[in-house]
Amino acid sequence: MVIVAEDVRREYGDTVALDGVSLSIDDGEVYALIGPNGAGKTTLIRALTGTTDYEGRVELFGTDPQTADAERLGLLPQSFSPPERLTARELVDYYGGLYDHARPTDEVLADVGMAEHADTWYEKLSGGQQRRTCVAVALVNDPDLLVLDEPTTAIDPAGRRSLWDLLDSLVAGGTTVLLTTHSMAEAERLADRVGLLADGDLVAEGTPRELVEAYGGQSRLTVDTEGAVADAAASAVEGAGYRVATTGRGIVVRDAMPEDIAPIVDALGAADVSYHALRWERPDLESVYLALTGTGVTETGEAVEREEAAA
Numbered sequence: 001m002v003i004v005a006e007d008v009r010r011e012y013g014d015t016v017a018l019d020g021v022s023l024s025i026d027d028g029e030v031y032a033l034i035g036p037n038g039a040g041k042t043t044l045i046r047a048l049t050g051t052t053d054y055e056g057r058v059e060l061f062g063t064d065p066q067t068a069d070a071e072r073l074g075l076l077p078q079s080f081s082p083p084e085r086l087t088a089r090e091l092v093d094y095y096g097g098l099y100d101h102a103r104p105t106d107e108v109l110a111d112v113g114m115a116e117h118a119d120t121w122y123e124k125l126s127g128g129q130q131r132r133t134c135v136a137v138a139l140v141n142d143p144d145l146l147v148l149d150e151p152t153t154a155i156d157p158a159g160r161r162s163l164w165d166l167l168d169s170l171v172a173g174g175t176t177v178l179l180t181t182h183s184m185a186e187a188e189r190l191a192d193r194v195g196l197l198a199d200g201d202l203v204a205e206g207t208p209r210e211l212v213e214a215y216g217g218q219s220r221l222t223v224d225t226e227g228a229v230a231d232a233a234a235s236a237v238e239g240a241g242y243r244v245a246t247t248g249r250g251i252v253v254r255d256a257m258p259e260d261i262a263p264i265v266d267a268l269g270a271a272d273v274s275y276h277a278l279r280w281e282r283p284d285l286e287s288v289y290l291a292l293t294g295t296g297v298t299e300t301g302e303a304v305e306r307e308e309a310a311a
């Protein structure tokens, strides 16, 4: 195990940031922490990497995080403010100089797509270019464990994808990755396992597929019609044996699988119901997130506050 945490707690005054979190991360694994703002993700990252105090037990590389071998850890904090009047190259050079074995600066900058801007002062880089430079700093010591707190925030979609590819290649080379993200697509794309933190508790953990199966709810087919024909659409589809909810904009067929689409279309056609759009959606990690973090998805597919959903 690269990381083992048992019953980790952290309070800031009256605020309980971590309320007894236990997890472990295996060699070569990619683990994504997700959860709402203030859930405790950054605090957990800081406890696991020895950058904040905590109660409970943490082992990083089999030892206390405060004394663990810094050469083996690459850390991208959520907020990282390097000196602004240094160029990207000077920054990576500087941080590389803190390690016994640093990778060549230009190679690392090329990895994060910053070769062209290597000679620009940090303060003159765009937000996304600054974030890429910070990722380069985390990579410069060729770490065994890469800990990235919201690595792709501010990075454009193409840059995000190339960073995902870069992480893939590092993982193929044996690197373990722990990251936090607000992008469910990113967690689903990268993570072997996902941990969902809410109010300082790890409320769910598993592979993306396990989480979707356990908490994602049902697949559904949404049929958009004129409001006036929604009832006719509902009775046609109910008549074909399906469970249907009516919305202001049409109907939602719950628990519909891809093979149900054709019979539903036939039933609508036979009843002469016209519709503008038909959408089939399977639950994904976002459905899990909504279900477990205080918002839910109604049977009509709309996200609502949990209290409202329960009412």
Ligand SMILES: Nc1ncnc2c1ncn2[C@@H]1O[C@H](COP(=O)(O)OP(=O)(O)OP(=O)(O)O)[C@@H](O)[C@H]1O
Binding pocket: 012, 015, 016, 017, 035, 036, 037, 038, 039, 040, 041, 042, 043, 044, 078
């Ligand atoms: N240095 C601090 N002093 C006081 N309270 C803090 C401090 N750091 C975090 N907190 C509090 O601890 C809780 C958890 O914060 P944390 O930054 O770990 O959340 P997060 O899940 O990383 O949120 P985000 O998604 O917004 O980054 C919050 O209530 C926050 O206000």
